[in-house]
Amino acid sequence: MTLAAPAQGAYRESRAASLLVVLPALNEAESVARVVAEVLSRQPLADLLVVDDGSTDRTAEVARAAGARVMSLPFNLGVGGAMRAAYRFAYDEGYECVVQVDADGQHDPADIARLHCALDEADIVVGARFAGLGDYAVRGPRRWAMCLLAATLSRLVGTPLTDPTSGFRMVNRRALSLYAFDFPEEYLGDTVEALVLASRANLRITQVPVAMRERTAGTPSQNAFRSSAYLLRVVTAVVLAIARRAPIMRPGSTVEVA
Ligand SMILES: Nc1nc2c(ncn2[C@@H]2O[C@H](COP(=O)(O)OP(=O)(O)O)[C@@H](O)[C@H]2O)c(=O)[nH]1
Ligand SMILES: [Mg+2]
DSSP, rough: EOOOOOOOOHHHTTTTTTTTEEEEEOOTTTTTTHHHHHHHHOOSSSSSEEESSSSSHHHHHHHHTTTTTEEEEEEOHHHHHHEEEEEEEEHHHSEEEEEEEEEEEOOOOHHHHHHHTTSSSOOOEEEEESSSSOOOOHHHHHHHHHHHHHHHHHHHSSOOOSSTTEEEEEEEEEHHHHTOOOOSSSSEEEEHHHHHHHHTTTTEEEEEEEOOOOOOSSOSOOOOOHHHHHHHHHHHHHHHHHHOOOOOOTTTOOOOOO
């Protein structure tokens, strides 16, 4: 892994804010500069890291030219692997908070401040669609799976979550100390499974309504069939996990280990 040299003065000065904005990016050369500029204008005291995950276009150069630090992974790890690397970097560097923002312009950097405020009462804040803001719509089986998943996750986590697959989320140092060492790398595991993991670690999770924008350029990385299949698989796994009772140990019973 290589990390571009920081602009030392500006970097050290901005550490006072102790917020790292992370943009996982795969082939986002057309949109990343605009997103970097927007984040820097909304969060001038934050540091910004683009995790370029084996892009075949000029994502890394464009991001660097726009003023971001760039972590270049030697080959594609997926969003989970990229975020794990970013969380580890943030943990080692001593950041207090990390916010993940899409590099395609779909998340509005103006909302980062609202997520930050909600972090006073939680360890993880999810920027959520379907919570009263915006008109982003998903239809068909994907929508049903998302509703089922939202209901199941809300029950598991103990707080209403309308959008557990949102990648727009902020974590504090407590959550960072979990995610820096244990973060799901599987396909889409960075969203739902990451919340289950956090809940199991007794971290407090909440959401803030956000409006999702259209992609500014490029193409979505997810294939609709693959992501619907993933959602159904996760819903099944989570429902089974909730339904499963704790094993009953009968008095006097022993477990034999061969
Ligand atoms: N690091 C990394 N980022 C990725 C990968 N796939 C997608 N992304 C980024 O993750 C963000 C969300 O991806 P996107 O395809 O827009 O997903 P969607 O918004 O759920 O349709 C964007 O910034 C992508 O560039 C990947 O394999 N590695
Ligand atoms: Mg997107």
